[in-house]
Amino acid sequence: MRIGALAREAGTTVRTVRYYEEIGLLPSDPREAGSHREYGEDDVERLRELLRLKSLLGLSLDELREVMAGEAAREVRRREWQETSDPAERERIVREALEQTDSLLELVRRHKADVESFEAELNERRQRQAHKLRELVA
Amino acid sequence: MRIGALAREAGTTVRTVRYYEEIGLLPSDPREAGSHREYGEDDVERLRELLRLKSLLGLSLDELREVMAGEAAREVRRREWQETSDPAERERIVREALEQTDSLLELVRRHKADVESFEAELNERRQRQAHKLRELVA
DNA sequence: TTGCTCCTCACGTCACGTGAGGTGGC
């Protein structure tokens, strides 16, 4: 899969993918200078998650880098998982993955709470306006 | 109220206020060159609303300008309201205000739906991980 | 061979941050 396909699948532009690689948000396995980049399905997923965290929660690329420290660890965990069959090891890996998911959920819920409080404020405003309208029509 | 107080009250910086004035998001009543800007309580409210629409929904300043066409109209409505006592006129004004509030609510609800669908996806991921953990421990 | 996509500079833009140097009001 080349860069154009990746960008299309993830819903962004080729330039954004190159920029994310430049600043280290996406992996840049060493290529011959001028040769094409190659990507897989997990790159699509990773990029999609980055884009959603950015557009929905408004995180900066620096903040994304911190969150993605967890995401990079996620891939490492997958590989470790394949390489071990020790149940104790596997349990540790799953517990780490759970922690990462929980911290993302925390972020999303906090943001949702802010959105809901704004929504509530607008609803009150609507109530007042509707009330005023009823007064006038009555 | 001067620019520093306005920025503090609204939770932003002096530079941002000046920039918003420069691009026409905040009013720039003509001053003598070099003299101080003056603001009131409604400027605080307007700025707060701008900042929330930007940070929560991720709107660009161009998009804010469109939304604020409605907000500017809101102030105009307030003045019109004071100047008329004709019930038909007043009814029209309130109906316009309601429409503006409803369109903001639409924006907020759409965004909230996106956030909730991301939250749901993370919750599913959490479920799968918790399930895997139970398998390992059992 | 012809299109389409890819590559690397490199300058432009949006939304401000951050001094530089100077002036106004309690």
Added chain:
DNA sequence: TTGCTCCTCACGTCACGTGAGGTGGC
């Protein structure tokens, strides 16, 4: 008079957009 805040340039930065000019793969 001394601080603090204000003012206007103006250059810097972050997260890309947008060509310019050239190369690679079906």
